[in-house]
Amino acid sequence: MTAKTMTAHTATAEPATAKKSSFKWSTLVIHLIFILITLSMLVPLALVIIVSLTDENSILHNGYRMIPDKFSFAAYEYFFKSPDAILRAYGVTIFVSVVGTILSLILTASMGYTLSRRDYGLVRPTSFYVFFTMLFGGGLVPFYILVTQYLHLKDTIWALIVPGMLSPFYVLIMKGFMSKIPFEIIESAKVEGAREWRIFVQLILPLSKPSLATLGLFIMFNYWNEWFNALLFIDNERLVPLQLLLVRTMNSLDFITSRPEFALVMSNFNLSNFPKTSAKFAIAIMSAGPMLLVFPFFQRFFVKGLTVGAIKG
Amino acid sequence: MKRGKFLKFVSRNGELFIFSLPAIIYIFIMSYVPMFGVIIAFKNYVYDKGILGSEWVGFKNFKFLFESENAYRITRNTVLYNLGYMFMTTVFSLAVAILLHEVAKKWLKIYQTAMILPFFLSWVVVSYITMAFLDHQNGFLNGWLEGLGFERVQWYFKANVWPYILNAVHLWKAIGFSALVYFAGILGIDAELYEAAKIDGAKRWQMITNVTIPQLTPLIIILLIMSIGNMFRGDFGLHYFIPNNNGMTYATTDIIDTYIYRALSELGDVSMASAVGLYQSVVGLILVVLANYTVRKINEENSLF
Known part of the structure; x- marks a missing residue:
């Protein structure tokens, strides 16, 4: 194409x-x-x-x-004098984005690869198993109860990572990318006696670098902008990611100004002078900034991924 | 003999199966286990008794839901908004994509980058932008209205303006990406078709109506049908953050997704939230299957399954 x-x-x-x-x-x-x-x-x-x-x-x-x-x-x-809350939120978001993207890529690539192998005996049932979840789901409530009461992830950093780790849509895109790798390569490696594990790690993954990068960007973008799971599962203020910090400051700045670290540093200043309104927008700029600086440069990857996966199947 | 065949199957496919196992386990826990949770919709869920211990109530939750006016309101809002978004995004991004194709390359990049910027913002960030415009006291829009001698408007309390605001905000965020998808479609059109049209003496406008649009029609139809399949799935972030979750405007801003979230997190009505969720999932499933069936009738290659 x-x-x-x-x-x-x-x-x-x-x-x-x-x-x-x-x-x-x-x-x-x-x-x-x-x-x-x-x-x-x-x-x-x-x-x-x-x-x-x-x-x-x-x-x-x-x-x-x-x-x-x-x-x-x-x-x-004010925020540079007491950067605690924002730096911590940056830390949480960066950790979640990096770890989440790596884990997610491992899951997506291994599943996408299995589905891209036409000679695999279980392609059809596995495809159905994966893609049925795109059509029907239990909904928010069972998901919430599962995460909080059975997996006990509430107020842990994993509540921000685990729920977004595998999207069937990305498996579909990955499968699309990987089926373009000529099957002869796999076959000749097999003839030479290579095990599946070696074929995957030494042949397929290096060949899929561009698609792994494209999909990795997609996934990282989602993790960076993720607020829904944070809204549902995070109360502990030490685990608040950037987006949730924004949600909370929208309604009141107290979330930042009432914190002990902030009060301690600010005790030398007159807090009544605190620029409440502009501070809100400053936080919005600080959290959206990296996204706006970095991602527009990758826009073509986004379209490539979407057109290859969704339209060309 | 059967045993031998099975062993052969395992030795052939076992390794690949192990590759898929982590994802299979993950999907089982995160997607299939919650499907059994839909039984909560038929129970009177009490936290202490757990899912299995809670008392069965049959269709009582659904009866309660459909007897209240909420069911009608959230269904109407979800479907109408999605139709609005679908229509606006398709028309405008198609127009933009066609115009982009007429622009020289150096300008194209600038325009494209500007249009895609909002796509990279989360709804939370966008809600700060809309607040900068709509805030009653300081908002840009009210300052402007006052400067022109009009009254200030309490945007966040006026239900009847929200359909316009939400459609505009959605278009603002979605148009760049959607236009890019159509633009990629236009680039995929065989250049010979344009050459032939040129030889026949076609003007710019005639090339658009006789080549570009007919060639794009399959893509447009597929995307339209896909969004019809998703008609019951609302955009939670857009409808929760942009109107600031204000009760005064629920009549025109509340959709199925925001209703479920509030029923769960604010009212603590777990069974009701679950019933609405099941209603959404079942109707959603029917719509997706119908949409896919239609796509398949038109062009089998493009169907999802």
């Missing part, structure tokens, strides 16, 4: 430029539309960044504005 894509793209990019002279108006209109769309995407983000940098008194008098009377780094300064 990629080769075709490339030719299609170069072939169509050419008339677009060649026709520039004869279709100036329509090109202009198209660009205007896209400039409008781009602005509508960026302005909301810019507003949040600007509010986080606005002086608290300016907010009190004028509300949130794109061009505030007075800028101030106060919100960020």
